[in-house]
Every structure is written in structure tokens, then in C-alpha cells.
Amino acid sequence: MRGAPLPGYLAPTPHTPTPDLAEEVELLRATDPATVNGGQCGLDELATTVTAYWEVALASHWRRLRDLLEVTCCTGPGTSPPEARSGSSRISIPRSAGPMTP
Incomplete structure (x- = not known):
């Protein structure tokens, strides 16, 4: 629903x-x-x-979230890069990761 x-x-x-x-x-x-x-x-x-x-x-x-969203949005659906970096933090994104759903 x-x-x-x-x-x-x-x-x-x-x-x-x-x-x-x-x-x-x-x-x-x-x-x-x-x-x-x-x-x-x-x-x-x-x-x-x-x-x-x-x-x-x-x-x-927010900084990490924004960086991740910008990387994901700028590369297009299904083409997420393997990782996004924010300062000294590292966010790993598997290449097979699809769109995030609630």
C-alpha cells in the first residue's frame, strides 16, 4: 500500500x-x-x-550522505561506482547495488 x-x-x-x-x-x-x-x-x-x-x-x-547521493545520481541508475569517499571516511558500494528502496 x-x-x-x-x-x-x-x-x-x-x-x-x-x-x-x-x-x-x-x-x-x-x-x-x-x-x-x-x-x-x-x-x-x-x-x-x-x-x-x-x-x-x-x-x-549530511556530508557523507550528500557525497554518496551525488556520486550515485551523477553516474546514472545501475552504474554506481564501487566506492564513494568523504574526507577520511569511506563508503563502500558494491557494483551490483541497485537503487535503494525504503
């Missing part, structure tokens, strides 16, 4: 190839409050929650 699609304001099209969190949250905050449950208050709470989640779950891993 598939879930409902994300509303456009939760995943806006970035204005740059590598936006930072502040830019993404500003795009979120620019959403028409009438389209969000709770209006402006709901939008403010959502932006605060997204920022807090980022700090707790992703911030410390």
Missing part, C-alpha cells in the same frame, strides 16, 4: 543544485499559510520541526 503523496510545500523544487537547510526552510516558510493545516501557526511549527529533525537525525551525517 502506498501512502499519500507529499504536499508540494514539503518538498519544494530547490533554486540551486545544492541548497542548504536555511534555504529549504525559507522556501517552506514562504508557503501560503492557507494551504497548511493550522495556518501560519501550523507552518511555523512545521518549519521548526523540520529544522529540529535535521539537527538530530541528519546534520552530522
